[in-house]
Amino acid sequence: MPSTIRTTTLPSGEAIQVLGQGTWKMGEDRRRRADEVNALKLGLDLGITLIDTAEMYASGGAEEVVAEAIAGRRAEVFVVSKVLPSNASRAGVQRACENSLKRLRTDRIDLYLLHWPGSVPLAETVEAFEALKKAGKIRHWGVSNFDTEDMEDLAGLPGGGNVQTNQVLYNLVRRGPEFDLAPWSRKRGIPLMAYSPVEQGALARNARLDAIAARHNATAAQIALAWVMHQDGVIAIPKASSQEHVRQNFAALDIKLTSQDLSDLDRAFPPPTRKRGLEMI
Numbered sequence: 001m002p003s004t005i006r007t008t009t010l011p012s013g014e015a016i017q018v019l020g021q022g023t024w025k026m027g028e029d030r031r032r033r034a035d036e037v038n039a040l041k042l043g044l045d046l047g048i049t050l051i052d053t054a055e056m057y058a059s060g061g062a063e064e065v066v067a068e069a070i071a072g073r074r075a076e077v078f079v080v081s082k083v084l085p086s087n088a089s090r091a092g093v094q095r096a097c098e099n100s101l102k103r104l105r106t107d108r109i110d111l112y113l114l115h116w117p118g119s120v121p122l123a124e125t126v127e128a129f130e131a132l133k134k135a136g137k138i139r140h141w142g143v144s145n146f147d148t149e150d151m152e153d154l155a156g157l158p159g160g161g162n163v164q165t166n167q168v169l170y171n172l173v174r175r176g177p178e179f180d181l182a183p184w185s186r187k188r189g190i191p192l193m194a195y196s197p198v199e200q201g202a203l204a205r206n207a208r209l210d211a212i213a214a215r216h217n218a219t220a221a222q223i224a225l226a227w228v229m230h231q232d233g234v235i236a237i238p239k240a241s242s243q244e245h246v247r248q249n250f251a252a253l254d255i256k257l258t259s260q261d262l263s264d265l266d267r268a269f270p271p272p273t274r275k276r277g278l279e280m281i
Contacts, residue, residue, distance in 0.1 A: 005047055005253060008191050008233050010164045012140060016078065018229045019253060020050030021246075022195060022239035027061025033068075035241055040069035042243045044077065046250050052167075052193070052237045054082035054115060055100050063103035071105070079104060080111040080193075080237075082144055082167075085118020092120075093128035097137050112138040113167055116145035116280065126159045133162075140164040144193075147278040148181045155188075167193035169279050170234065172203060172224055172269040176276035186233050196281060197228040197236040208268040212261050222248060226255035227265060 007015040021043045026036045040051060051070070053062045063081060070077045081104065087096040100109065112132065114125055129141035143154065144167035154160040166185060170177050170192060177192065185192055198204055204221035213220045228236040229252070240246040257265075 006229070008235060009189070010140065010191065011162075011189050012164060014140075016165075016191065016235060017048065017050045018235050019048055019249065020052050020078075020080070020193075020235060020237040021048055022237040023051065023053040023062040023066060024057055024195070024239055025062075026053075026239065026241065027058035027063075027065045032241065033065065035243075036065050037068045039240050039243055039246050040066065042246045043240070043250070044069070044073060046246070048246075048250065049076050050078045050080065050235070050237070052080040052195075053104075054113075055087070055096055055103075056082065056084055056115060060099070060103045063100055067103060067105040074106055078110045079106065080113065080167075081109050082113040082115040084115050085120065088114055088118055088120040088125040088128070090124055090128045090131075093125060093132065097132055101137065108136060109138045111140045111142055111164060113142045113144045113165070117143075117150055122154060122160075123157050126154070126157055126162075130159050130162070142166060142193075144168070144195075145278065145280050148184050151181070151184060151190075163190060165191050165193050165235070167195055167237075169196055169281055170194035170228065171197045171199050172206075172209075172227060172265065173199055174279050175269065175271050176279060179272040179275050181278065182231070182233075189233075191233045191235055193235045193237060194228050195237055197238050198224045200281070212257075212264055215261070216255050218252070218255055219248065222252040222255060223257075223261075223265075225249060225252040226257055227262075229253070230257050230262075 005017045083096045132138045142165035203224035209220035
């Protein structure tokens, strides 16, 4: 078991773990509620204290699952949640944040993200985020599903330089961000937060990973996750709805990919040679 989980650094200077716990699709079925809560609790017990959620997930149900999992241990958890673009106006952000706080049963969100670019002027959303920070409702804010041009627009706004992260789809079969978004972000010290790092489980069944997995006595999913965490300034937030899955994700921290592994992965999953539009699922 790793004594500590590796970290990267937010622009604010705060350290943030490179492995978190995702909650997309949690809270959708009451029959799975106990398993989901127990999975998150085990993650906390293992030291994975970053939990990512959103108001959109199960229409707030995932935030309620998180609330149950972190009850009595809020101080040790770094909570990330997201506001929908349709709620990204000044009044809408305030209202959405208050609703998320109620569902999470907390007085603050550590990192609050705009879920994807929308029709509300970005400057208005940034003003709303800054107001929430001033009020102590959130500690940091960021964005999600922003491509390089979107990030450039954001950086040019008053207060836009306070963005702390950009959560995007990134894994071995979705390497588009490496062409320009990842270098742009690294240059400015803004970590990328990779959702679906195992491509919603598809990479767990990808035969191109089998030989590398065998070298490490690991699973294909663990190799895919280890590769994401190997990238500089990238945070992986896989979802695990069972305790065994949590243990498997945690064990991926111990995998040290060799130069041979990385070369083999580049051949099997080639990096981009041209700009691609940012993908979303």
